[in-house]
Amino acid sequence: MAAGPVLVVDFGAQYAQLIARRVREANVYSELVPHSMPVEEMLAKDPQAIILSGGPASVFEPGAPRIDKKLFEAGVPVLGICYGFQAMAYALGADVDKAALGEYGKTDTVIDKATGLLEGSPA
Template identity: 65%
Template sequence: MADTQHSGPTQQQPVLVVDFGAQYAQLIARRVREANVYSEVVPHTATIEEIVERKPLAVILSGGPSSVYEDGAPQLDARLFDHDIPVFGICYGFQAMAGALGGTVTHTGTREYGRTQLSVDGGVLHEGLPTTQPVWMSHGDAVTDAPHGVEGSPPTPGAPDAAVE
């Protein structure tokens, strides 16, 4: 007869959503769960050790209201990239990731809000998607110099590097 007792709940590998103060961090986690993938929101103060200990399938860096170059703004520990964990940055999370990897984020003097067009020419991130697609932007800062070793997309009107991989 097989032993049917369990030693505790099965630990699933989560997709961790690092919350940098976005109004939509919970929405990101919900969308991941709707794809039948376990997801949790963690604060931006979580250490790299705490994140790695969870053995995440991936990490999503949310947006937030800060500017990455301001004193006291939440920062991303570049040691996250020393681990074999896929990382996806959205808005502030993308800018924090670019800064942690040696890129430059600046105030562009142009604010971009709402729908705009993104033109894509290749890359894995946009593979199988239309070369021109509508995206939603809400920022006054932009990645103006992508980190070494990453490929940027053609710009939107307000973002020289709207996406990189």
Template identity: 85%
Template sequence: MAKGPVLVVDFGAQYAQLIARRVREANVYSELVPHSMPVDEMLAKDPQAIILSGGPASVYEPGAPDIDPKIFEAGVPVLGICYGFQVMAHELGGDVDKAALGEYGKTPATIDDSEGLLANSPVEQNTWMSHGVAVKRAPEGFKVLAHTEGAPVAAMQDESRKLYGVQWHPEVKHTPLGQELISTFLHKCAGLDNNWNPSNIIEDQVAKIRAEVGNAQVICGLSGGVDSAVAAALVHKAIGDQLTCVFVDHGLLRKGEVEQVKHDFVEATGIKL
């Protein structure tokens, strides 16, 4: 079983960061990587699953971003979203229709088979679309799960290879059942456990700081703002009295900020100032 993160491959999507967030909201750790990263480097991260994001391009445009097809042969569960869905279909021999009817905004989708990725889905569900071309024919081995007026293949899967795709955007709240789809992909299709929660961020950073600092002494410039305060609190949690914070009252701080740092922050954290 793979031990790495779920990789979100960014094809220039405005929602790529949101996809990564939705994965974490499903209690699985994710990392964002550019589509230009060689597939061998992606696979070297030992990903538990891969999600291909949307993007503004068309697979037919000269210079449009693509991906090495061997990513689909690596045995790693893959979910394609919007452009990522079209790239998957195109690279695996499906028919992507550049003359298709575009769909933008709220779009009703008809679920032809409520199984696998769309298990327990109602026959009709509202989705959020933003596409000018569409998959007209799924690649060999794929089962069509859903269609819309403008997308003959709006969702598909090949469970034998753990490859899945949807034309709509499950990561946005405008797709009411979107988070359920992402969770189904992660936990049922890819078989991943709940292995991450936000508290892991603190634990991971504290461990990294301890390993980096060792027995050394550390000085931290404390401005009174959120960034330096959080950094100081994390470092202090990791190394305790090895940290000394330096705060400069330069006369241009907000009213009461000097007292807030000298007294409230120090009292709450125990940091040496």
């Protein structure tokens, strides 16, 4: 029996198609689906994993795209990238703080080792 696809949920990122292509280049079937697709339809595709893309929105904006919490209760691994991670954290009830400046595009990463968040993970 073939494994289901990796679904790439498009939140409007310029690179959503690139994510799907990179997954395919790893010899894994992927499908790009709109964020507006009901979670039941996503899960009906029997995905082996789900990637939530980034996008230009902020979870603080009125009318910003949301993701149904049921997606995270289905037992399917989910990776959130940029806005996709914000949407995931927001849906799960985490505190999402607004930064002084919005970021869109390439940015530098700062790892704060004092938080302990990455403790025990490879350097």
